[in-house]
Amino acid sequence: MRFALSEDQRLLQESVGRALGELAPLERVRAYAEGGDFADVWRGLAEMGLPGLLIPEEHGGLGLGLLEAAVAAEAMGAAVAPGPFLGSVLAPLALRGGTPEQQVRWLPRLAxxxxxACIAISEAVAGARDGAGVEASDGRLTGKALFVLDAQGADLLIVADRAGGLHLVEQPPAAGAMATIDATRRLSEVTFEGTPAEPLASNDGLERLRDAAWVMLAADTLGASQAMIDKAVAYAKERQQFGRVIGSFQAVKHMCAEMVAELEPARALVWYAAYAFDHAPQEATVMAAHAKAHLAEIGRFIARTSTEVHGGIGITDLLGLHYWFKRIGLNRQLYGGPERVREAAARAQGLVPA
Known part of the structure; x- marks a missing residue:
């Protein structure tokens, strides 16, 4: 039995990484962070079939699983690439609970x-703040959703109400930008005032969507963390101090080795969490929660340590290391910080009352 990525999965990861290296180098990411557009880059990724990873072949997609999506998410995190990738993974999952008419209407266009598409589930899975939350009544939504990724310009919005139901909004209301630490992705506040919505009929739709989101964020952090390690090692091999490269100093060696030692076991955890989502549903919630919480902690350690290896230049805008640092920071809190996510894992195992 092989406990590793298949040849096709490795090729997918390499292809996405290579495409992002050409389409979205750091200069391109920096331009987006300063207010630029990323639509042309997303079109390039769409030509590779990236938005259709989880969409069935009969609807124009590739019909793959969450493990393949996690492999692509790892490449996206390594490149700190903007783009509505998370929505392209979660929306097709939500539409599995939709009607055949809804699927025919949306899945080919998404593929x-x-x-x-974008997803507004933060209040339902991570707790409401600032009075946010959405109520559903008679086919209309009222309330406010915060921390909605890639809402600006989205054609479709999947919304979770306070009761845990999912709804499809075809003409999303105008999204107001929210200030966050991560400039590589844009989060929005969306206000609903009797907005028409179609229900998505699924008993476990929100929980499945949450689990998939946790895995995707963990995979993104995995990729971003590996990139920070690679940058730290490369810098340690070229930066000289006292007539020697700093990588020859034992303290720097230990810092780099400890980062690798912490991250490498986490790779298998993320991959298995993604595999379990499709093939071991009884383990899916617990594994997704562990992956999200553990990568949040490991990612923070690596972000800090990599910056320390770089010394003072590590915090400068010129180097750009802060894009990875801040992306890992947002991933840590989005859809639940490690404490809340571990509590969900404990509930799923019956260790605390539901």
Whole structure:
């Protein structure tokens, strides 16, 4: 039995990483962070079929699983690439609870990249703040959703109400930008005032969506953390101090080795959490929670240590290391910080009352 990525999965990861290296180098990411557009890069990724990873072949997608999506998410995190990738993974999962008419209407457009989708589930899975939350009544939504990724310009919005139901909004209201630490992704506040919505009929739809989101964020952090290690090692091999490269100093060697030692076991954890989502549903919630919480802690350690290896230049805008640092920071809190996520894992195992 092989406990590793298949040849096809490795090729997918390499292809996405290579494409991002060409389409979205750091200069391109920096331009986006300063207010630029990323639509042309997303079109390039759409031509590779990236938005259709989880969409069935009969609807124009590739019909793959969450493990393949996690492999792609790892490459996205390594490149700190903007783009509505998370929505392209979660929306098709939500639409599995939709009607055949809803699926025919939306899945082919999402698979081709013609339409983009975003997800508003933060209050339902991570707790409401600032009075946020959405109520559903008679086919209409009222309330406010915060921390909605890639809402600006999205054609489709999947919304969770306070009771845990999922709804499809075809004409999302205008999204107001929210200030966050991560400039590589844009989060929004979306206000609903009697907004028409179609229900998505699924008993466990929100929990499945949450589990998939946790795995995707863990995979993104995995990729970003590996990139920070690679940058630290490369810098340690070229930066000289006292007539020697700093990588020859035992303290720097230990810092780099400890980062690798912490991250490498986490790779298998993320991959298995993604595998369990499709093939071991009885383990899916616990594994997704462990992956999200553990990568949040490991990612923070690596972000800090990599910056320390770089010394003072590590915090400068010129180097750009802060893009990875802040992306890992947002991933840590989005859809629940490690404490809340571990509590969900404990509930799923019956260790604390539901």
């Amino acid at each position: 081709s990249g013609e339409a983009t």
